[in-house]
Amino acid sequence: MQLRKPIPIEKAVELVMKNRLSGEKEKISIIDCDNRRLAEPIIATNDIPSFNKSPYDGFALRSEDTLNAGENNTVTLEVIEHIGAGVLPTKEIKSGEATRIMTGAQIPAGADCVVMLEDTDTFSKDGKSFISLSKSMESNQNIIEKGSEVKEGTVLVEEGTLINPGVKALMATFGYSEIYVAKKPLVGILATGTELLEVDEPIEPGKIRNSNAYMVASQVLRAGGIYKYFGKLADEFDQSYETVKQALDEVDILITTGGVSVGDFDLMPAIYEKLEANVLFNKVAMRPGSVTTVATLNNKILFGLSGNPSACYVGFELFTRPILQKYQFNKNPYLKRTKAKMAMDFPKANPFTRFVRSYITYADHGTLNVHLAGMDKSNVVSSLAHSTSLMVLPGGTKGYQQGDLVDVLLLDDIEGQAHF
Amino acid sequence: MQLRKPIPIEKAVELVMKNRLSGEKEKISIIDCDNRRLAEPIIATNDIPSFNKSPYDGFALRSEDTLNAGENNTVTLEVIEHIGAGVLPTKEIKSGEATRIMTGAQIPAGADCVVMLEDTDTFSKDGKSFISLSKSMESNQNIIEKGSEVKEGTVLVEEGTLINPGVKALMATFGYSEIYVAKKPLVGILATGTELLEVDEPIEPGKIRNSNAYMVASQVLRAGGIYKYFGKLADEFDQSYETVKQALDEVDILITTGGVSVGDFDLMPAIYEKLEANVLFNKVAMRPGSVTTVATLNNKILFGLSGNPSACYVGFELFTRPILQKYQFNKNPYLKRTKAKMAMDFPKANPFTRFVRSYITYADHGTLNVHLAGMDKSNVVSSLAHSTSLMVLPGGTKGYQQGDLVDVLLLDDIEGQAHF
Numbered sequence: 001m002q003l004r005k006p007i008p009i010e011k012a013v014e015l016v017m018k019n020r021l022s023g024e025k026e027k028i029s030i031i032d033c034d035n036r037r038l039a040e041p042i043i044a045t046n047d048i049p050s051f052n053k054s055p056y057d058g059f060a061l062r063s064e065d066t067l068n069a070g071e072n073n074t075v076t077l078e079v080i081e082h083i084g085a086g087v088l089p090t091k092e093i094k095s096g097e098a099t100r101i102m103t104g105a106q107i108p109a110g111a112d113c114v115v116m117l118e119d120t121d122t123f124s125k126d127g128k129s130f131i132s133l134s135k136s137m138e139s140n141q142n143i144i145e146k147g148s149e150v151k152e153g154t155v156l157v158e159e160g161t162l163i164n165p166g167v168k169a170l171m172a173t174f175g176y177s178e179i180y181v182a183k184k185p186l187v188g189i190l191a192t193g194t195e196l197l198e199v200d201e202p203i204e205p206g207k208i209r210n211s212n213a214y215m216v217a218s219q220v221l222r223a224g225g226i227y228k229y230f231g232k233l234a235d236e237f238d239q240s241y242e243t244v245k246q247a248l249d250e251v252d253i254l255i256t257t258g259g260v261s262v263g264d265f266d267l268m269p270a271i272y273e274k275l276e277a278n279v280l281f282n283k284v285a286m287r288p289g290s291v292t293t294v295a296t297l298n299n300k301i302l303f304g305l306s307g308n309p310s311a312c313y314v315g316f317e318l319f320t321r322p323i324l325q326k327y328q329f330n331k332n333p334y335l336k337r338t339k340a341k342m343a344m345d346f347p348k349a350n351p352f353t354r355f356v357r358s359y360i361t362y363a364d365h366g367t368l369n370v371h372l373a374g375m376d377k378s379n380v381v382s383s384l385a386h387s388t389s390l391m392v393l394p395g396g397t398k399g400y401q402q403g404d405l406v407d408v409l410l411l412d413d414i415e416g417q418a419h420f
Numbered sequence: 421m422q423l424r425k426p427i428p429i430e431k432a433v434e435l436v437m438k439n440r441l442s443g444e445k446e447k448i449s450i451i452d453c454d455n456r457r458l459a460e461p462i463i464a465t466n467d468i469p470s471f472n473k474s475p476y477d478g479f480a481l482r483s484e485d486t487l488n489a490g491e492n493n494t495v496t497l498e499v500i501e502h503i504g505a506g507v508l509p510t511k512e513i514k515s516g517e518a519t520r521i522m523t524g525a526q527i528p529a530g531a532d533c534v535v536m537l538e539d540t541d542t543f544s545k546d547g548k549s550f551i552s553l554s555k556s557m558e559s560n561q562n563i564i565e566k567g568s569e570v571k572e573g574t575v576l577v578e579e580g581t582l583i584n585p586g587v588k589a590l591m592a593t594f595g596y597s598e599i600y601v602a603k604k605p606l607v608g609i610l611a612t613g614t615e616l617l618e619v620d621e622p623i624e625p626g627k628i629r630n631s632n633a634y635m636v637a638s639q640v641l642r643a644g645g646i647y648k649y650f651g652k653l654a655d656e657f658d659q660s661y662e663t664v665k666q667a668l669d670e671v672d673i674l675i676t677t678g679g680v681s682v683g684d685f686d687l688m689p690a691i692y693e694k695l696e697a698n699v700l701f702n703k704v705a706m707r708p709g710s711v712t713t714v715a716t717l718n719n720k721i722l723f724g725l726s727g728n729p730s731a732c733y734v735g736f737e738l739f740t741r742p743i744l745q746k747y748q749f750n751k752n753p754y755l756k757r758t759k760a761k762m763a764m765d766f767p768k769a770n771p772f773t774r775f776v777r778s779y780i781t782y783a784d785h786g787t788l789n790v791h792l793a794g795m796d797k798s799n800v801v802s803s804l805a806h807s808t809s810l811m812v813l814p815g816g817t818k819g820y821q822q823g824d825l826v827d828v829l830l831l832d833d834i835e836g837q838a839h840f
Contacts, residue, residue, distance in 0.1 A: 030619060030634060034641050046623050048802075084655070086615020088626040104615060104727075106626040150802055157805050164832075165642060166804030169635035169729055173628070177620040195506020195524060199450060200597040203466050206508040206526040208593070214450060215589035221454050222585060235504070307524075309589055338782035362758035366788045366825055382468075382570055384586030385577050388835070405786055412584075412834050415808070 004283035006290060009318070009353050013334075013420045015280040016294055016319050019301060021252065023327040024183040030171050033163045036181035037224065037328040042157040042167065045174040047147035052107040055144050059120060060089075060111035061098040063137040071134055079122075079129035081108065098131055107143055114142035160329040162414055182328035185225045187320075188251035189213050190244065192233045192259035192267060193307055212257035212312045215384070216305070219316045223324040225253075233259070233267065241271050248275075248300055252327070255320065258307025260293045268293065268304045277302060285352045285395055289315040313384055314355045317411065325416060332416035335409040337392070340370035342406055346391075347399040356391035357383045360408065370408050388412050424703035426710060429738070429773050433754075433840045435700040436714055436739050439721060441672065443747040444603040450591050453583045456601035457644065457748040462577040462587065465594040467567035472527040475564050479540060480509075480531035481518040483557040491554055499542075499549040501528065518551055527563055534562035580749040582834055602748035605645045607740075608671035609633050610664065612653045612679035612687060613727055632677035632732045635804070636725070639736045643744040645673075653679070653687065661691050668695075668720055672747070675740065678727025680713045688713065688724045697722060705772045705815055709735040733804055734775045737831065745836060752836035755829040757812070760790035762826055766811075767819040776811035777803045780828065790828050808832050 007015075025039035054060065061077055069075040077098040081091045089108030093099055098115075099108045107114070120131040150156065156174075157167050163181070171179060196210040197203065213229055220227040230247045233240040233256070248254050259268040260282070272279055277295035282304075284292055288311035293304035301323060305315040317335060325333030340360060348354075357373040370391055374383025392407040393400065400406060427435075445459035474480065481497055489495040497518040501511045509528030513519055518535075519528045527534070540551040570576065576594075577587050583601070591599060616630040617623065633649055640647040650667045653660040653676070668674050679688040680702070692699055697715035702724075704712055708731035713724035721743060725735040737755060745753030760780060768774075777793040790811055794803025812827040813820065820826060 034638050042805075050623055050628070051625055084615075085613060086627055104628075156802050161805075163638075164805070165635045165638035165733065166807055168638040169631040169733075170802060170805050172619045172631035172634040175619055175621075175623070175629060193505060195504075199592045199595055201595075203470055203595070205471055207506055208470070208524075209595060211589040211592035214592040215585045218454050218583075218585035218588040313585065313589075336782070339784060339786040341786050362756070362788070364759060366759040366761050368782070368786045368788070382576050382590060385462075385581075385584070385590050387586055412832075414832050 006283040006285040006352070007281050009284055009286045010420060012281050012284045012292075012294070013318060013322070016301070016323055017326065017333070019296055019323065021299065021301060021323060021327055023185065023329055025180045026183045027178050027180050030168065030177055030179065033168060033171065033179060033181060035224070036163050037330055038157060038159050038161050038163060038167075039180040039182050039329055041155045041159050042170050042174065042176065044150045044152050044154045044156055047152050048150040048173070049144055049146055049148070052146050053144045054101045054103060054105055054107060054114045055142055056114055056116045057103050058101060058114045058116045058142070059098040059131055060093065060101045060107050060114050061137070062093060062095060062111060063113045063139045063141065065095060066133065066136045069134055069136045074132045074134045076130050076132045079131060083108070112139045112143070113137040116142065158331070160331045182224075185252045185324050185327045186250070187220045187225045187227045187324070188247045188254040189216055189220070189227055189229045190231070190233055190247060190254065190256045192235070192240075192256055194235045196232055211309055212305075212307065215309065215313060216255055216257060216316055219313070219321070220324070223321045224328050225324050235267060237267060237270060240267050241274055244271050245275065248297065248302070251300070253301050253303065253320070253323070255303045255305060255316070257305050257312050260291045260304040260306060272302070272304070286314075287350075287352050287354045289318070289355070290352065292319060294319060310357065310384065314390065317390065317409070318355070322420070330416060332418050334417050334420045335390075335411065336413040336415060336417050337407055337409050338368065339405050340368035340389075340408045342391075342400055342402055342404045343369045343371045345399075345401050346372070346393070349399055350393045350395055350397045353395040354393040355409075356393060357387040358391045358408065359386055359388045360410070368408070370406065426703040426705040426772070427701050429704055429706045430840060432701050432704045432712075432714070433738065433742070436721070436743055437746065437753070439716055439743065441719065441721060441743060441747055443605065443749055445600045446603045447598050447600050450588065450597050450599065453588060453591065453599060453601060455644070456583050457750055458577060458579050458581050458583060458587070459600040459602050459749055461575045461579050462590050462594065462596065464570045464572050464574045464576055467572050468570040468593065469564055469566055469568070472566050473564045474521045474523060474525055474527060474534045474562065476534055476536045476562055477523050478521060478534045478536040478562070479518040479551055480513065480521045480527050480534050481557070482513060482515060482531060483533045483559045483561065485515055486553065486556045489554055489556045494552045494554045496550055496552045499551060503528070532559045532563070533557040536562065578751070580751045602644075605672045605744050605747045606670070607640045607645045607647045607744070608667045608674040609636055609640070609647055609649045610651070610653055610667060610674065610676045612655070612660075612676060614655045616652055632725075632727065632729055635729065635733060636675055636677060636736055639733070639741070640744070643741045644748050645744050655687065657687060657690060660687050661694055664691050665695065668717065668722070671720070673721050673723065673740070673743070675723045675725060675736070677725050677732050680711045680724040680726060692722070692724075706734075707770075707772050707774045709738070709775070710772065712739060714739060730777065730804065734810065737810065737829070738775070742840075750836060752838050754837050754840045755831065756833040756835060756837050757827055757829050758788065759825050760788035760809075760828045762811075762820055762822055762824045763789045763791045765819075765821050766792070766813070769819055770813045770815055770817045773815040774813040775829075776813060777807040778811045778828065779806055779808040780830070788828070790826065
């Protein structure tokens with residue numbers, strides 16, 4: 001039997017992430033851009049607002065006409081035009097004149113302020129419209145100046161950012177009807193194990209259904225990738241080798257689940273050898289997922305994840321997810337790590353760094369609590385459904401008590417962070 | 421001009437949410453289930469494990485055979501069979517016998533424990549295989565018992581839950597090759613405003629590009645819906661009325677952006693009247709979004725959101741998002757609300773409840789901080805791109821200082837909560 005030397009988790013992550021798996025770009029319509037990552041920054045293509053505009057319904061006028069206005073001195077102005085939003089003013093305002101203006105409309109030439117509708121009285125006389133007001137206005141009062149919100153040329157959103165509703169609004173505002181986004185990395189998935197039944201097969205003695213392939217497919221989608229499922233490898237070498245080799249040709253990244261333990265029937269180490277892949281590591285000082293193996297071949301990466309569902313899940317989130325994020329130009333490719341208070345005791349000692357399936361709650365006073373998502377047996381699949389975080393309990397620690405502050409990795413977080 | 425009476429935000433949310441907009445179900449393949457919401461619970465269809473199995477590579481044997489084993493007393497057993505994972509044992513173990521067993525394989529009849537591979541020595545003699553061990557085993561030692569993880573019939577995940585990788589793994593484990601999920605609600609989107617340019621039109625004096633329709637479309641997708649964009653209403657009554665009426669026939673919910681302010685060119689109030697829609701409210705004591713109008717007609721809901729981008733955004737998140745979640749059977753349809761510490765001063769007084777575009781950071785000691793996402797002018801679109809939360813500053817408060825604890829609504833949170 002082969003002896004394996006476990007490497008620290010930080011080292012393992014580093015070995016994966018220093019691979020030059022460069023992402024590609026593609027141009028898509030603004031219609032299809034949701035949840036994609038930008039492959040170019042969004043830059044203001046014009047000033048916002050692109051003209052001086054009114055923040056209120058009211059009247060645009062010359063402030064100098066109101067210099068002497070006050071409680072006992074009403075000023076009367078003739079209304080010479082009526083501008084809706086999107087309609088351009090055609091008349092320049094001269095002394096003694098005003099223009100009715102709607103919220104968002106362009107300030108007419110000659111005017112330097114806007115008086116709010118409710119601060120005026122209106123009346124008609126001899127077929128002409130007038131307003132009277134009894135307060136004096138200042139120059140620039142109630143005017144939103146051209147470029148006061150955003151100056152043309154400003155970088156508003158950086159490359160690598162996920163397109164959310166606010167980003168999409170900016171794209172529309174600045175005329176990005178098409179945009180370069182990161183191409184979605186294509187991930188191949190292969191399951192190993194003769195004990196695996198397909199999801200629509202009835203349960204049989206000695207067998208379990210293949211849940212890992214479906215789970216990993218969902219993790220790939222959550223990480224912004226797309227996947228191709230190549231089915232189940234037989235526990236037979238030559239045929240399996242050919243399947244892996246052909247799958248590798250089609251994808252950017254290949255994930256296998258199972259077949260990486262040290263045991264009589266474990267295939268993957270032999271396949272890596274025959275492929276002449278460069279095995280980065282085949283054992284990590286962590287639980288679960290210690291048998292995770294990662295290898296590279298011709299600018300592609302092979303992830304040999306454990307056949308154990310929880311170990312498979314954790315291996316993906318720690319090693320595969322960040323490289324998929326990097327591929328999509330995300331400058332914060334790692335899971336967001338924060339601190340949270342343990343909501344219960346965890347007396348178990350941690351000879352190796354342990355990643356515990358857990359979920360976060362928000363307590364009063366703006367603090368985070370972290371709870372176990374289920375029994376911490378690596379073979380229990382049910383707790384994964386309720387996990388929103390992984391607690392990180394460093395190797396060498398002797399157990400934790402309720403109230404202890406621990407690191408947690410947030411699984412549903414979008415923002416991420418720059419370092420593991 | 422029409423006088424409008426603002427109602428409290430809590431009352432407005434309640435009026436929207438008590439509508440009986442009942443969601444529909446549809447059956448889909450497990451392949452397509454990601455990010456859908458369950459319309460049925462996931463129930464364990466068998467025990468897990470479905471047989472007694474081994475947690476280790478090793479040998480299954482009868483513990484009574486090892487009663488006297490110890491440092492000075494080696495026990496030798498004949499290996500009668502060799503079982504891989506997924507292969508069924510065929511031989512019952514009798515006294516003096518053992519079976520080689522892999523991780524996850526079924527325990528053969530007769531055996532009641534598993535000794536780990538590393539605790540044994542193996543040898544061959546006369547063409548037969550043997551192990552020797554020098555420690556005594558207990559009954560049930562290293563056996564994962566049938567049903568010890570999950571009992572058949574247990575409800576594992578409730579209706580309304582979002583399908584994440586863990587939920588999908590459970591579906592596969594229990595043979596849900598198809599499942600009922602909530603049908604995605606269809607939301608119609610209509611923009612109003614002659615000042616609006618389409619995204620691919622060059623910028624013109626007095627005009628702005630239509631960003632609200634794109635933004636709202638993205639918000640609909642984030643809330644789990646699908647949308648149909650019906651284009652831009654002209655500022656002309658009869659034609660606009662017909663467009664709204666026809667759009668309503670096709671959708672579950674209709675959103676219009678703009679046209680709800682009190683002003684000469686505002687269309688929507690007149691359209692609601694002619695439709696004989698039941699206007700739930702047309703003014704809310706909040707900033708931004710005070711002119712948000714919501715009406716019902718024949719079990720459909722019309723959301724008249726403001727034409728101002730930030731007001732439109734906030735109106736959607738507060739009123740439209742939760743009803744879309746309810747439609748999808750989510751029992752926690754409201755935005756997750758928690759407390760966070762203000763990272764800066766906010767000296768402005770809040771005559772009405774103010775929702776401030778903001779983002780969250782995680783500080784040491786497991787606490788949340790909240791930061792302004794940009795200038796708090798409701799006409800500034802750029803800050804929406806960087807918002808991950810809305811600060812809630814209650815009406816009647818006189819300004820806040822750095823370090824004050826305030827409520828925040830988390831925009832990217834998946835879990836939600838049961839009350840506003």
